[in-house]
Amino acid sequence: MKAPIESNPKLHTNHLRLIIGYIAFCLVVLLTVTFFISSYVSRSNTNQINNILSLMSEKVNTSFEMMTDYIIQAADMISARDEISFEEEYEELQHTLTNMPYFSIGLIDMDGTVYGIPGEQMDMEKHGFCEAANGSEDVYISEPYRSSVTGSNMITLFAPIYQKEKRVGSVFVTYYLETIQNLAYTNILSDETAVFLMNPYSGNFVNCSDDGTNPPGTWSNIRLTKSDIKCFGGYDYDIWIEDMKRNASDNIVNFEQNGISYTQAYVHINGMDNWSLVIRIPIGELSSTMQQYMISTATGAALLILATMFLAANLYRKEHDKTLNLQMLSNVDPLTKVMNRRGFNNVLKKLFSGKTKPEKCTFMFIDIDLFKHVNDNHGHDAGDFILTSAASILREAFDEVGMVARVGGDEFNVLVTAPISNEEIETILRSVQTKFGEIILPNGTALPITYSAGLSQYPKDAEDLTELINCADKALYHVKENGRNNFFWY
Numbered sequence: 033m034k035a036p037i038e039s040n041p042k043l044h045t046n047h048l049r050l051i052i053g054y055i056a057f058c059l060v061v062l063l064t065v066t067f068f069i070s071s072y073v074s075r076s077n078t079n080q081i082n083n084i085l086s087l088m089s090e091k092v093n094t095s096f097e098m099m100t101d102y103i104i105q106a107a108d109m110i111s112a113r114d115e116i117s118f119e120e121e122y123e124e125l126q127h128t129l130t131n132m133p134y135f136s137i138g139l140i141d142m143d144g145t146v147y148g149i150p151g152e153q154m155d156m157e158k159h160g161f162c163e164a165a166n167g168s169e170d171v172y173i174s175e176p177y178r179s180s181v182t183g184s185n186m187i188t189l190f191a192p193i194y195q196k197e198k199r200v201g202s203v204f205v206t207y208y209l210e211t212i213q214n215l216a217y218t219n220i221l222s223d224e225t226a227v228f229l230m231n232p233y234s235g236n237f238v239n240c241s242d243d244g245t246n247p248p249g250t251w252s253n254i255r256l257t258k259s260d261i262k263c264f265g266g267y268d269y270d271i272w273i274e275d276m277k278r279n280a281s282d283n284i285v286n287f288e289q290n291g292i293s294y295t296q297a298y299v300h301i302n303g304m305d306n307w308s309l310v311i312r313i314p315i316g317e318l319s320s321t322m323q324q325y326m327i328s329t330a331t332g333a334a335l336l337i338l339a340t341m342f343l344a345a346n347l348y349r350k351e352h353d354k355t356l357n358l359q360m361l362s363n364v365d366p367l368t369k370v371m372n373r374r375g376f377n378n379v380l381k382k383l384f385s386g387k388t389k390p391e392k393c394t395f396m397f398i399d400i401d402l403f404k405h406v407n408d409n410h411g412h413d414a415g416d417f418i419l420t421s422a423a424s425i426l427r428e429a430f431d432e433v434g435m436v437a438r439v440g441g442d443e444f445n446v447l448v449t450a451p452i453s454n455e456e457i458e459t460i461l462r463s464v465q466t467k468f469g470e471i472i473l474p475n476g477t478a479l480p481i482t483y484s485a486g487l488s489q490y491p492k493d494a495e496d497l498t499e500l501i502n503c504a505d506k507a508l509y510h511v512k513e514n515g516r517n518n519f520f521w522y
Contacts, residue, residue, distance in 0.1 A: 118139045188207075230308050434447050
C-alpha cells in the first residue's frame with residue numbers, strides 16, 4: 033500500500049474561488065458591454081442613416097451645382113451678344129453644345145414662346161414653367177414632371193438672359209430625372225431599401241430605386257400609402273411631413289408598414305425648392321451590422337473567457353503538479369524513490385493521531401548488514417546500487433500490505449497495516465532475505481547482502497507510536513547483538 037501524497041485543500045479552495053471570481057467578473061464585463069452596445073445601436077442607426085443621406089445629398093447637390101454652372105455659362109454666352117435672335121441662338125446652341133449629358137437645350141422669350149424640340153412648348157405651359165422661369169432673377173429648377181415628348185420623368189433648369197441689363201428671356205436645359213435618381217442611389221443599399229424624391233407640400237414622391245414593389249421612376253402620393261404606416265411611440269407621420277417642410281434637424285421617423293419596421297429620414301436638396309431626398313431602410317438591416325458586432329464581441333469575449341480559463345486551468349495544473357512534485361520531493365527519498373523519514377513520520381503521526389487508530393499493525397526497522405564495507409570495498413556507486421536494489425525488493429514485498437521508507441543511510445522502516453498473520457510477515461521477510469542475497473552489481477560482481485530487522489506490534493507491544501518505535505528498535509538491537517542476518521519480534 034503506497035502512502036498517498038495529498039495536496040493542500042486550501043490551495044484547491046483558493047484556486048476555485050479565484051476561478052469563480054474571474055468568471056463572475058468576465059460575465060459582469062460582458063453584460064455591461066452588451067448593455068452599452070445595445071443602447072448604442074439606436075444612436076448608431078441614426079448616425080448610419082444620416083451618413084448615407086449625407087453621401088447621397090452631396091452627390092445630388094454637387095450634380096445640381098454642375099448643372100447650374102453649365103446653364104449659367106450658356107446664359108452668359110448668349111447675354112454677351114450685341115444682338116439676340118432667339119431662333120438663331122437656338123440653332124447655334126444645337127450645333128455648338130453637343131455631346132452633353134442633357135436631353136435638350138432651348139430658349140424662352142419674355143412672351144413665353146419656347147424655342148425647343150416639338151412638344152416642349154406644351155410641357156412648359158402645362159406646368160407653368162415659362163412664367164416661373166421668366167419671373168425668377170436666379171436659376172430656376174423645375175419640379176420633376178412627366179414629359180409629353182419622352183414619356184419619362186424629367187427636370188428642367190432655367191437661367192435668365194439679359195441684354196443691356198434688360199431681361200429678354202431664359203435659356204433652359206432638360207435632364208432625365210433618372211440622372212438624379214442614379215446619383216441618389218448607391219450600391220451599398222440592399223434591395224429592401226427605398227430611395228425617393230419627395231415634395232411634402234403636394235405629397236408626391238418619385239422612386240429612385242427599385243424597392244421590390246415599385247420600379248425607379250414610379251410616381252405616387254403619400255396620401256395613398258399613409259394609412260398603412262403605423263409610427264412607433266404614438267408619433268404622428270404628419271408631424272414628420274411638417275418637419276420636412278421646415279427642413280427641421282429632427283429628420284428621423286420609425287414606423288411599421290406591411291409588417292416590416294423601417295427607419296426613414298430626409299435631407300433637403302439645395303437645387304430643388306420644396307423637394308427632399310428620402311431614404312427608407314428596414315430597421316433590421318440597419319441593426320444587423322451592430323448585431324453582428326455584438327455577436328462578434330460576445331463570441332470574442334466568450335472565447336477570451338474560455339481561453340483565459342484554459343490558461344488558468346493549465347497554470348493551476350502546472351502549479352498543482354509543481355506543488356505535488358515539491359511535496360513528493362520533500363517526502364520521497366531521491367535515490368531509492370521510497371518515502372523518506374519526513375514523509376514516513378507524517379504518515380505515522382496522521383495514522384496514530386486520529387480518532388480511528390489501526391486495529392493492528394506491525395512496525396519494523398531493517399538495516400543492511402555491514403553496509404559500510406560495501407562502500408569501502410566497492411565504492412559509493414556500488415553502495416547506491418545496493419540501496420536502490422534493497423528498496424526495490426522491500427517495496428515489491430510490502431507495497432500491497434504496507435509502506436516502506438528509507439530513514440537513514442542504510443536504514444529502512446516498514447509499516448504493515450494489512451490484516452495478515454505474523455507467519456505471513458515472516459514468510460515475506462525470508463523471501464526478502466533470499467532476494468538480498470541474489471543482488472549482483474552492474475559489473476557482474478555477486479555481492480550477497482543480508483539484513484537485520486526488529487519488529488514490534490500495535491497494540492500488543494505498545495499503546496502509542498513512540499513506544500512502538502522503541503520496541504522495534506530494541507528488537508533490532510537484539511538481532512545485531514546476536515550476529516545479524518536475522519529478524520526478531522519484540
